[in-house]
Amino acid sequence: MAKIDEVAKAAGVSISTVSYALSGKRPVSAETRTRIEAAVLELDYHPNAGARMLAGSRTNIFALTEPFRGDTHAPTHMSFVLAASIAARRNDYDLLLLTQEDSSRGMSRVASSGLVDGILVLDVAPADERVALARRIDIPTVFIGVPDDHEGLVCVDLDFEAAAALAVQRLADAGHRSVGLIGQPAIAYDNSNFPPRVRRGFDAQADECGLDAQFRTSGSVRPDAITTRRGTAELLDAGVTGLVVHASEEAIREVLAEVGERGLSIPADVSVISVASSFDAASLAPPLDDIPLIPQRSCDVAVDLALRALEANPPAPSVHLIAPEYHSRGSVGSVREGPEDTAR
Template sequence: MASRRPVQREGVVTIADVARHAGVSTSTVSYVLSGKRAISATTSARVHASIRALGFHPHAGARSLASKRSSVIALVLPLRQGMHLPVLMQFATAVVTSARTYHHDVLLVTADEGPAGLRRVAAGALVDGLVLMDVEMHDPRVPTLRELERPSVLIGLPADADGLTCVDLDFHAAGAVCVEHLAALGHREVALLGAPRVVYERDTGYAHRTRDGFTDAARRLGLTAHAQPCEEHSDAVTAELTALLARHPDLTGLVVHNEAAVMHVLSTLRALGRRVPEDVSVVAICPDELAERCSPTLSSVQIPAEDVGRQAVDLLMRKMDAEAVPDATLLSPALTARTSTAARM
């Protein structure tokens, strides 16, 4: 019998290397991988031990024959107006990276095809499951997801999540945490600059949940609160923020939930002679790298794209293996205080 020592060679480990290491023929290794012929448990175990020892990665076609799976999952991410691509790509990268740890590839679906697109992608053996983003409160894709044979996970939380598997940041709690932070610093009148208007009109879940959390917390704490959409471009931000401060001269706290507008908000405040944080404290819901790049650095609630993407894939893989999973997984927000917020002067 051949030695069980790892094969010392450069390049990719082949099926022939596995066969030599296990002391069997290459056809036997192929049968173990494909399941086309019954192989004894002892021989099969020996082949799998050699695969692990050598770090062999079977061809996707062989894996799918053995498992009846394609080893591909779909990430459904319709690219629509008002979506901030850098943050979306953080989520997409997290899904792809996590899928690779399960030896799965990712099919990125960016067209806004609605329920028909889901049925098309899920038909046949193209993908093993689906991860969906940009979830609306009353998402028209939800009834179709309940009917599909392919398992699915939503990054987002619709109003009716019965029978679905969802994972996301708890945006309602995130909006509340921002208000609580400002209230603890003595601010009594605050405003939310939210997502672009088109995002609210599309009924996108995260935007509505943040706004609801903001207004609920302000009401509970007895603060005067204003909430409005905020566009992404400099001129629009300047006009909207200038008008807001003119209408509410006692406003001293701002919550920004629009990554693309953050820099424009800070530059507009400077142009208006409003010092941050001496005159206006600003807290944002955004990635840490953006908050740390600002001047002053922004107190912020981190958007945990990596954790959400990883958990979405983990949940999908568990569903594919017929394991029980929770209906909704909401990550608790964590606020990091930096130099953009201070006690009310």
């Protein structure tokens, strides 16, 4: 196991400078800090856990790693930051927010510094680089999200697949035989863990119900009106009568605008359900049935798990999925019979 003097030698600085950089007790130049962080990562350095938690003391701080990338949808992500802050504060904890795009570096730095008691991981990617680091460090880590490789991790999240399946089943029960999913921007299906899970749940339930199912994104990198309107138009032209929308509030408004400009009525002509929305679907015109993503529920569970990890009997590695809740607001109706159906 690497020692602090080896880190100092690799970074070309004194041992005290390494200590200051990791503890934050004194300012260190950005260039020097970068060299030290690189040496910490390369040598996989971790300070002695006994010294860090001397006499069982705690810092009462959790780190929250939330990298801000070019495709980050700020309103959704900040709602999780706020929810995590509220959950932490309720337990007399503060949060140290880590937003650098190189998320492993910041996470490694705080794990080595002794500044925090645990780490909460947000904006989880399917193949998240923080997974390997979480397995190496000796500090409790809870993922708010489920990476593809989650063996040995503690994760908590909405059951997105069940949420999408619930929406499809509602449409099937109302007699819809052709359904469409308007999803996240295309890049989200590579960078985030939850959009693929929604699509899997949508496709699997549509297949089980024997429905024709189609999918469109709401943009490439960010939601955009042109892509969303075009996708909605294509689905409606193809005969889709039930829409499941897993997208931003801005994108959903474009979906509703396209439906309205065609002279179609919700739910008489088209049924619409919002899935995993972190905004108030009741405020839309018309109000939509939705299966909400409630950040506070996920963050409350995550903070509780992080606190339990500091006790004598920490929680075993597992995935904690929050059951979806359906809120009915009258945007789903029975399929209107066409002339051929009436004749029969």
